[in-house]
Amino acid sequence: MFRKFVRSFTLGLAMAASASIVMAEDAVKTLNFGIISTESSQNLKQDWQPVLDDMSKKLGIKITAFFAPDYAGVIEGMRFNKVQFAWLGNKSAIEAVDRANAEVFAQMVNADGTVGYYSMISVHKDSPYQTVEDVLKNAKALNFGIGDPNSTSGFLVPSYYVFAQNNVNPKSAFKTVRSANHETNILAVANKQVDAAVHSSDVLDRIIARQPETAAQLRQVWKSPLIAADPIVWRKDLPADVKTKIRDFFVGYGKTGPDAAREKAQLNKLTLGGFQVSSNAQLKPVRQLELFKEKIKIEADVAMTADEKKLKLEDINRKLTDIAKS
Incomplete structure (x- = not known):
């Protein structure tokens, strides 16, 4: 009886191991590429799918686009x-790296x-x-459009440079605040559904190419410092080995080979010239920006005791020092 149990148990382990091998093989046969929701899924799929099809062919791995209604959906995925x-954007990449x-x-x-763009x-x-400044002075009468909370250019950068540095809380300063992707914010301003809105320069460039009459309805009143x-x-x-294939595909896309001209034309639809090798080091300025924004918020908090404020500021300064050393 015991020998029968051992044989059954061993067979079960072998089957489980075999299943895990199949799963591992399947995982390498198909990969999901997450695409943040800067625009409608339809527009993003139209621009990215040819690139993913080329990648599938080059790598011999089926690459499937993964869309979510917000940035958090891609991070959780x-x-x-x-x-x-x-x-991802730099801010959402920090979330993905950390979590x-x-x-x-x-x-x-x-x-x-x-290698940069603007909010x-x-x-x-x-x-x-x-x-x-005109927008901020009249905020109580205005409807404002801001970006996804995990967006660098749609949320973090204006939160620091426009709101934190001017000691303004957008949630209470404006008549209404609505959160949407860059494309939706651009269309909302063009159609006078909001009085002002945040968007990125690269999405505006794509709107200029696709819908110049819509882009012509906008006038920029603020532009950020350059964002990585x-x-x-x-x-x-x-x-x-899969990492090497993926990195080589991105870095070489549109640059070499018999299909380079066609690939470059596809990159142009994404308003891109290509890709270059990078690392987590490119996220350091955005990590610092988040901490500077928090520092300003703490310094302006009149409800916080001096001791609490001191401890929190010391913690932020310590984190800033660690980032600078890393």
């Missing part, structure tokens, strides 16, 4: 291994060779407001 690699076993391996390069605030071209171009991240537990 990566956390639970429903997404193996992804295009979803991810690391940066590549970075987008603009069509002109630069912007726009009003309708007929708006009486000429500057961001978006990273591409993967889960750290991907097989090493």
Whole structure:
């Protein structure tokens, strides 16, 4: 009886091991690429799918696009291994690195060779407001559009440079605040559904190319300092050979080979010139920005005791020092 049990148990282990091998093989045969929701899924799929099809062919691995209604959906997808690699913004990449076993391996390069973009605030071209200061002074009467909380250019950068540095809480300062992706914010300003809204320069460039009449309805009243171009991240537990194939594909796409001209044309639809190798080091300025924003918030908090404030500020300064040393 005992020998029968051992044989059954051993057979069960063998079957489980075999199943895990099949699962591992299946995982390498198909990978999910996460795409953050800067625009409608339809537009993003239209621009990214040809690139993913080329990748599938080159790698011999089926690459499937993974869309979510917000940035957090892609981060969570990566956390639970429903997404193996992804295009993210710098802020969302920090979340993925800290919570979803991810690391940066590549970075987008603009069509002109630069590696950055801008956060912007726009009003309708007929708006009486000429500057961001005008917008803030009249905030109580205005409807404002902001980005996804995990967006670098849509949320973090304006939160620091426009709101924290001016000691303004957008939630209470404006008549209403609505959160949406960059494309939706641009359309909302153009259609006078909001009085002002945040969006990124790269999405505006794509709107200019697709819908110039819509883009012509906007006037920019604020432009941020340069933001590091978006990273591409993967889960750290991907097989090493698969990582090499993925990185080589991105870095070489549109640059060499018989299909380079066609690939470059596809990159142009994404307003990109290509990709370059990168690492988690590109996230350091954004980590510092988040801490500076928190520091300003603490310093302005009148409800906090001096001792509490001192402890929190010391902790932030310690974290800033650690980032600078890393």
